[in-house]
Amino acid sequence: MKPIPAFSPLARVLHWLMAVMILSMLFIGIFMASSLGPSYHRLVSLHRPLGIAILVLALLRLTYRLRHAPPPLPNDLPAVLKLAAKGSHILLYALMIALPLVGWGMLSAGGYPIPLWGNAVLLPPILPHNPAVWSWLRSIHTVLAFTLFGLVLAHIGAALFHGLIRRDGVLQSMTGRKTPL
């Protein structure tokens, strides 16, 4: 069997950079939203710009992805798994874009000023002031964040399944390591 070619260096850098950012954001989010402690405000102030950075990177990454086909999955991968891989990747992209937009939109609807950096640089509101929409989007932000977390866990499990059980070179296509384990 021919080894699978690797993702391009740019695709790999974006993947790993965003993996670290998204995992950090999920942990910062869940921690701060349950917290009333001394780091609450600092974390919220970090959560907003980091989330917006993820939005920008995700849009760049999606544009790049639509122009550069990824390496093919192994031929012998069962069709269901291929479908699951494809579907989960689409969902991951969708959530990387939707979650920060919901975060931004909910604070807009809540009538909050949305500082991006310090308290002088503000984001403009993207939704009109509407408290019912604020409350609804605030719940949606939680639901989407938990969905993303579940999906990331499954994704990591799948990547390790490729790397440790199937050893079919899919994990290496993203780590960039040439020699199989």
Next chain:
Amino acid sequence: MAAKSTGPSGSALRWLGVAAAPAALALGFLWAGGWLSPNRVTQNRLMGELHDAGSYGQGFRRAHSKGVCVTGRFDASGAAASVSKAAIFHEQSVPVVGRFALGAGQPYVTDNPATVRSMALRFMPKDAPEWRAAMNNPPVLPLRDAQDASDFFSSQRIDPATGKPDPARVKAFGAAHPWLQAAAEKNAHRVITSGFADDTYHSLDSFLLVGETGTKTAVRWAMVPVQLVAPADTAAGGRDYLFQRLIADIHDHPLQWHMVLTVAGPHDAVNDPSQIWAQDDRTIDAGTLTLSAVESEDGGPCTGLTFDPLVLPPGIVASADPILQLRSGAYMRSFSLRSGEKRGPSAITPAMTQAPAAESEKKS
């Protein structure tokens, strides 16, 4: 399958490898969310404690539930311009939306002069970020941090037998928090004024003002009434008499307050709102607040937002006072909960805030 067989034990180890990373992350997530730390004071726990202490909920603020909206303006005196670059300390006629409220969590509670009274303000300068401030009438806060607040609200839990907090629990809270005693005593001996219009409202928490050159000045502030101060009546009025008096006063003439900043002296505790500051601290009269119109919360401009004390403009930053963090998180949670609930009419209806004539009829 391309899997190379490595014997049963090797393959078990590999499967363990596959499961371990997601499992470890999931565990970390549970920890971060507080599910593994039952003693942590979380937002949900505090909301539960407020509920058990009698907060009504159902679309109303979890605290300070009975209120009215007011509007007016703020005119800087210029005296604070050198210590803070915030637009509010430099400009004239800054539009203000505010809210007067009773501190209790019950939107239909009977007015009582001894109940904490509050003034919340949203300053909206034309070309600068807004500032939100929420102030109470006691001069000092008998709470130091999130743990104190959680202990306090759980000591206020309503005993179903009496419909009141259990006095033994209230006493036990005092005994277990001797560091709050001085503040509690100061509040117990405060002057109780006749109504909203002649009351003084305190920031309680401390903030840092940032000057043009980056200088930082720790302050607390108070809104000090221009109206003559009268002591509270001894005879109680009707259910809404304090609000009715406020409405009549505003319809009669605009109400004014001076924003008086108190600059922390060398021995004043900036990061602990339960500490009383020295009597001889320098003060700055930063400007005058003028409130000229009053509206019901139903449809009024103060309902669909929260007066989060950490919504700050350039020129004002939070001090390390832990109560500020607690309030910011709690206000956001209260705001998202209430905004998703169906809400009954406010005690102070649009009809009551509109017509001074109807208002005076009710009094008789």
